[in-house]
Amino acid sequence: MLDKVRGGLFGVAVGDALGATFEFMTREEILSRHGSKREMVGGGWLGLKPGEVTDDTEMTLCVARGIIASPQDPVEEIGRQFMSWYQTDPKDVGSTIRTALGAYTETGDWEKARAITWERHGGKVAGNGCLMRTLPFSFVYFQSPDLLGKFSRETAFLTHPDPLAAEACHFYNVLAVGLLLGEEPWSAFKKARSLLQHEELARRLDSWPSLAVQDLRPTGYVVDSLEAALWCFFNGENIIEAIESAVNLGGDADTVAAICGGLAGTYWGWSALPDGWKSRLLIKEELEQLAAALLQASGQVS
Ligand SMILES: [Mg+2]
Secondary structure, three states: OHHHHHHHHHHHHHHHHHHHHHOOOEHHHHHHHHOOOOOOOOEOOOOEOOOOOOHHHHHHHHHHHHHHHOOOOOHHHHHHHHHHHHOOOOOOOOHHHHHHHHHHHHHOOHHHHHHHHHHHOOOOOOEOOOOOOOOHHHHHOOOOHHHHHHHHHHHHHHHOOOHHHHHHHHHHHHHHHHHHOOOOHHHHHHHHHOOOOOHHHHHHHHHHHHOOHHHOOOOOEHHHHHHHHHHHHHHOOOHHHHHHHHHOOEOOHHHHHHHHHHHHHHHHOHHHOOHHHHOOOOOHHHHHHHHHHHHHHHOOOO
């Protein structure tokens, strides 16, 4: 199981570090100028070092640390972790999260921060920033479906006050639990799908298998990102193909590839990831420590 938990965290980080190089490019530009094979070279609009990760992984680590500090009741601690991260002035912060954490800085109150976020974004707050960081819940609450749903939804809601965003995170975490416990991907997908209430999410999760790669939309909208990440995971013959196809979509490439990489890494495991990717990650030791600590925390949840 440790191999899968490590694989999940490394999968997020690898997808993020590879995808950040191509964020905001189109699939056609990437394939025609750079081919389809990916190495961890950094660069991109953020000018990253090879193996450097961005907000997607950094916020995933905040969630992991919050859970490890307080597995019975992690959400407040996760909020504190988000704020300490935000105060380090990260290279990249998504727009919804910047508003939410900025509003919390002003008010010191998540409820008020939510109202401000909703208002400033005209109600369009179902961004993918809640989904990119939600994987660690699956590694601690895999035997407690109620807590998995509660904590993944409440954490999404800290920064993304839209039931659709919360449900997308819950869905993803249930799917990842299935993969963690050795279920076949389609059977895990069906189980997670059966929990959905939100009409648009349900409709899109029923229709994506018939899409062609050119139809995918790697935008910052949580449903688009989830759809694209699922497509790449389910159509990938192996972990390399799954992650490369997500990176090569371009657009919000680091986030879509992090979301896909989390699933692919949980399913195929850390040992299936190429050395050339995982050894380059600048935070690999921390990822290893947190993977072990998450599994330990899973023993403290009743
Ligand atoms: Mg990013």
